[in-house]
Amino acid sequence: MTDQNDSKNGLTRRGFLKTTGGATVMAGMAAGGLLLGSKRLEAAEIPQKWDEAVDVVIIGSGFAGLAAAIEAKAAGASVVILEKMPTPGGNSVINGGLIAAAGTPLQAKEKVDDSPELMYQDMVKAGLGLNHSELVMTMTRQSAEAVEWTVKLGVQYKDRNTHLGGHSVPRSYYTTNSSGAGIVRPQLAKVKELGVPLVTRCFLDRILQDGDGRIKGVRVYEDYRFPNAGSGKIKTIRANRAVILATGGFAQDLNFRMLQDPKVDEKVESTNQPGATAEGLIEALRLHANPIQLSWIQLGPWACPDEKGMGIGYIFAISAAFPYGIMVARETGQRFVNELADRKVRADAIIKTGAFAVGIADQEGVFRTAKLDTMLERGVVKKFDTLDALAEAFNIQKDGLKKTVAEYNAYLKAGEDKAFGKPFQKDCKPIVSPPFYGMNLWPKAHHTMGGIQINTEAQVIDLYQKPIPGLYAAGEISGGVHGAVRLGSNAITDCIVFGRIAGKNAAKDRPWA
Amino acid sequence: MKRKHRILPLGVLLGGLVLGLIGLGPMACSEIHRDVEAAKGAVQTEKAPGETPNSAASVRAATEIKPHHQAAALSCEDCHGSGKLGAVRTDICLSCHGTSEEVASSTSALKPNPHDSLHYGPDLDCDLCHHEHATSENYCNICHEFDMKVP
Helix, strand or coil, X not given: CCHHHHHHHHHHHHHHHHHHCHHHHHHHHHHHHHHHCCCCCCHHHCCCCXXXXXXXXXXXXXXXXXXXXXXXXXXXXXXXXXXXXXXXXCCHHHCCCEEECCCCHHHHHCCCCCCHHHHHHXXXXXXXXXXXXXXXXXXXXXXHHHHHXXXXXXXXXXXXCECCCCCCCCCEEEECCCCCHXXXXXXXXXXXXXXXXXXXXXXXXXXXXXXXXXXXEEEEEECCCCXXXXXXXXXXXXXXXXXXXXXXXXXXXXXXXXXXXXXXXCCCCECCCCCCCCHHHHHHHHCCECEXXXXXXXXXXXXXXXXXXXXXXXXXXXXXXXXXXXXXXXXXXXXXXXXXXXXXXXXXHHHHHCCCEEEEEEHHHHCCCCCHHHHHHCCCCEEECCHHHHHHHHCCCHHHHHHHHHHHHHHHHHCCXXXXXXXXXXXXXXXXXXXXXXXXXXXXXXXXXCEEEECCCCEXXXXXXXXXXXXXXXXXXXXXXXXXXXXXXXXXXXXXXXXXXXXXXXXXXXCCC | CHHHXXXXXXXXXXXXXXXXXXXXXXXXXXXXXXXXXXXXXXXXXXXXXXXXXXXXXXXXHCCCCCHHHHHCCCCHHHHHCCCCCCCXXXXXXXXXXXXXXXXXXHCCCCCCCCCCECCCECCCCHHHCCCXXXXXXXXXXXXXXXXXXXX
C-alpha cells in the first residue's frame, strides 16, 4: 500500500459523499463500497510495514464478536476488537435478551421435552426450508452449551422458560434485565479481564487480501465519526492468523435493504441501532464471499408504532398479548392470525389488515410482563376498566371485539384454538379480569437473515465454494442459518455458537509468513 | 493538514464546526479564533438565500465555553492539551469530574440515571451527550424519548 493509493481512495470516498449530500450519507457508504471497491486488491497493496500486528482481528463488538474474542484469547491468540460506533455492543446491547436452546436445565426443571432435532424442525419450518441444514444442526446441537457458557460468564436469567412464536415448546432463556445488555456486559467484562483491547470509533475500510487469496490484515479508519465515510485516520493492522467478521445485519441500511427488498422502504421503521448498516457485508462481497438469500429481511410483528426503534412495548406483546391475550384488527374487532405464529406470518398478516393492529390482555395476562409500569407511564400500553372503553380508545369495532373475546374464551375452555390453532399456554386464563390493557402494533425492520456463506467451521466461503483463507464470520452478517424467517430468540444462539467457533478456529489458523 | 485548514470555513458554513475541528493539526487558539472571525464574515456575505444566520451563532459558540467552565477559568489547553486540537477524551473530563462511578452516583436521583445506563453502565464517553462548543444532546434518545436537560 502506498501513500498515493491511500489518499486516492480517501479522496474518492469524500468526493463521492460530497456529491450525494448529507441526507444520503449512509446510502452513500453502502453504494460507495460497492462501486469503488470492485477490483481485487493487488499484492502490492499489502503494506510492507504494518502499523500494528495481532493474531486475530475481530470486526464488531456484539454477541458474536465478543464470543469470538473470548475464545480466541483463551486459545492463546492475541486479539483486538474493532467497533465503528462510539459505544461497544452493537445491536446486541439493545437486543431483547432472549436466547433459545434445546435440552437445557430450565427445560428439565419444567419437564419440557425438547431436543436439537425438534429445534431444527421448528427452524426449518419457519425458514421455509431455505435453511442450510448443516448450519442449523450445528447451532441447535450446541445451543444448550451456549447458554451454559453465558451462565459461566455471569449472565443472570429469569427462572422460567419463555415460549416464543414458532417454537413448538418453551425453550428461551430470558435475561433478568430483559435486555441483551445482560449478556453483552458480562462478555465485555470478560474481554477486559482477559486484556483484549476493544477500540471504538474504528471503521473497517478494507480487508487486505494477497494475490494468493490469503487474508493478511485490515485497513481501518481510527477516530472514525459515524456515519461520516472517510473520517478519522488511516491505519493498517496485520492479522497474523485471521480476520473475523462479526459486523451484524443491515436493517438500518435503507439503500442496501431496499436493493434487496424494495418493500422495506423509508416508511418502514427499524428496531436496530443506527450502525446496523451493510459496509462490512459489502467488503466481504468485494472479496467474492458468496451472498446467501440477502432479500429475506425480517419485520418484527411485536413492534409498537407509538415509540421509537425497538422500544419496550414489544415486551407487552411477547409476554402478555400474544401468549395470554389476543391481537385484533380495528375495523372488525376480530383476530386474524395465530398470535404465536412465526414472525413473518404475523407481520405479513398485520400489514394485510392495512391499519395498526391492537394487542390486548387482561390483568391475569400481564402477570409476567416486565416494565409494565414504564410502558403505561409512557403511554405505549394503555389501561382500561372495561373492554368497551378499550375498544373506544383504540377505535376498534366494539361488538366485533366482544364477540371475539367470548369466542376466544370458549376455545380456551375447550383447550383448542379452532380459529387459528394457537398453542395455549398451560397457565392461560380467559380474558375476563379487569383492568384490560391495549397496545398498537405495526411491524418494523428487525433482522436480516441473509448474509455471506459460512461453513460449520465459521469459515467464509467464496463464490467458487472455497473457504477464503484467514477469513471467518459469525452472527447476523452470515446467511443460511435461519432461512426465510428467524425465530425469536435464535439470534443470540446463532451469534454465541458461531462466534465461539470462529474464535477457536481463528486462533489456531496457521500464521502467514 | 494545510488542506483541511483551508476548508475549515466551509465546514463552519455547514454548521459542522465541532466536527470540522476534529483532525486539525497543532494550532494556537488565536489561529482558530481568526478562522472563526473569517467564517463569521463569510456567513454574512455568502449565506445561501433563505438561510438564517443561525450558523453565525454556532460559530460564536466555538470559542466560548460553558459558564461553570468559565468560572473555573479553564483555558483551551486545559482540556485540549498543547498538542493536536480535537475531541476531548473522557479521561480528561474525569480528571476534574471524578470517576465515572462518582459521576453516576451524582445523578442517581434521575430516572433513568443517564450516567448508569442499563445498556452501557457508567462507561459511555461524555462527549456522546455533552458538547462544550455546541448544543448538547441526549444520546439515549437515538432510541428512547427521555425528557432530560443535558448541560
